[in-house]
Amino acid sequence: MTQVKICGLTDPDLVRHAAQSGADWIGFVFAEASPRFVTEPAAASLLMQVGPARPVALLVDPVDEQIDRIVGLGFPILQLHGQETPDRVADIKARTGKEIWKAIGVAEADDLVRVGDYAAADRLLIDAKPPKGADRTGGHGLAFDWNLLSAWTAPRPWLLAGGLNPGNVADAIRLTGAPAVDVSSGVERRKGVKDRDLVSEFLSAAKHS
Numbered sequence: 001m002t003q004v005k006i007c008g009l010t011d012p013d014l015v016r017h018a019a020q021s022g023a024d025w026i027g028f029v030f031a032e033a034s035p036r037f038v039t040e041p042a043a044a045s046l047l048m049q050v051g052p053a054r055p056v057a058l059l060v061d062p063v064d065e066q067i068d069r070i071v072g073l074g075f076p077i078l079q080l081h082g083q084e085t086p087d088r089v090a091d092i093k094a095r096t097g098k099e100i101w102k103a104i105g106v107a108e109a110d111d112l113v114r115v116g117d118y119a120a121a122d123r124l125l126i127d128a129k130p131p132k133g134a135d136r137t138g139g140h141g142l143a144f145d146w147n148l149l150s151a152w153t154a155p156r157p158w159l160l161a162g163g164l165n166p167g168n169v170a171d172a173i174r175l176t177g178a179p180a181v182d183v184s185s186g187v188e189r190r191k192g193v194k195d196r197d198l199v200s201e202f203l204s205a206a207k208h209s
C-alpha cells in the first residue's frame with residue numbers, strides 16, 4: 001500500500017485526524033518563512049498527538065545547534081529541504097544517528113542525476129523545484145513533469161512530492177510508481193491551513209491506488 005506523509009500541520013486536532021485516518025508520517029515545518037512554521041515549544045505539544053504516525057522534522061540548512069534541539073524533542077526523522085550537500089547530509093546522519101531524508105528539487109532530467117550522491121540519506125523526497133525568487137524551498141503546490149520519472153530507477157526508498165492533491169494523486173502514483181507520497185498545499189483550502197476533509201480524501205485516494 002502506498003505510504004503517505006501529510007506535511008505542514010500546525011493544529012493538534014488535525015494532527016490527530018491525519019494520524020487516525022492512516023497517515024504514515026506527519027511533517028512539521030521548522031522554516032520561519034513558511035506559512036506552516038511551528039515553533040519548537042509548539043512542536044513539542046503537537047508531537048503528543050501523532051499516535052501511530054511517525055513525526056518528521058522539516059529543516060532547511062540547519063546548524064548543528066538546531067539539529068540537536070530538534071533531536072532533543074524526540075523526532076526520529078529529519079527531512080533536509082535546503083541546499084545541504086552530500087557531505088553535510090552524511091555529517092548530520094553521523095551526528096544524530098536518526099533517519100535522514102533529503103529533498104531534491106526536480107525540473108528537468110539532469111536534476112535526478114545528483115540523487116545518487118546522497119548515499120547517507122535513508123530516503124529521498126523528489127519534489128518540484130521552487131519558483132524563481134521564492135522565499136522557501138517547498139510547499140508551493142506545484143508539480144513537475146512526472147514523465148521525468150518514468151525511466152528513473154530510485155537508488156533508495158523515496159517519496160513523490162509537489163502539487164499532489166486528492167484529485168491527481170492516483171494518476172501520479174500510477175505514472176511514476178511512487179511507493180510513497182507527500183502533500184502539503186493540496187490538502188489546504190487556505191494557505192497554511194489544513195482541511196480535515198481534504199486530508200481524508202487524499203489518504204483514501206493514495207491508499208486505494
Ligand SMILES: O=C(O)c1ccccc1NCC(=O)[C@H](O)[C@H](O)COP(=O)(O)O
Binds near residue numbers: 034036141163185
Ligand atoms: O511546506 C512548506 O511551507 C515548506 C517550507 C520550506 C521548506 C519546505 C517546505 N515544505 C516541504 C514539503 O515537504 C512539502 O510537503 C513539499 O514541498 C510538497 O509541497 P506541496 O507541493 O505544497 O504539496
